[in-house]
Amino acid sequence: MAYRDRRPLGTEARIKLDILTHAMLRVGGASQFGPSHLMKIIKQMAFQIATEKSQGRTVVSVPIHPDFAVSLRAARAAGVIGEQVFVGGPGTEQ
DSSP states (O other), X not given: OHHHHHSOXXXXXXXXXXXXXXXXXXXXXXXXXXXXXXXXXXXXXXXXXXXXXXXXXXXXXXXXXXXXHHHHHHHHHHTOSOSSSSSSSTTSOO
């Protein structure tokens, strides 16, 4: 994909794209997505989050795609993700 080619791993633009494409969250959910949502389910990394459209009443667990895991590690190593949420909001450097 041309967008990914121009935004290398470890950049804020790339982690934002990868969160939206791999986590399949709405923008509101993506802005709240952070380390607290990560978990391990039988030797596989996954994330668990309450869906925005259900007003938090529905919680989903989704396995983390290997490419997404690589992107998360690169963003963490580059220091572009926050402690509470991965992009934007409190706990991130702007």
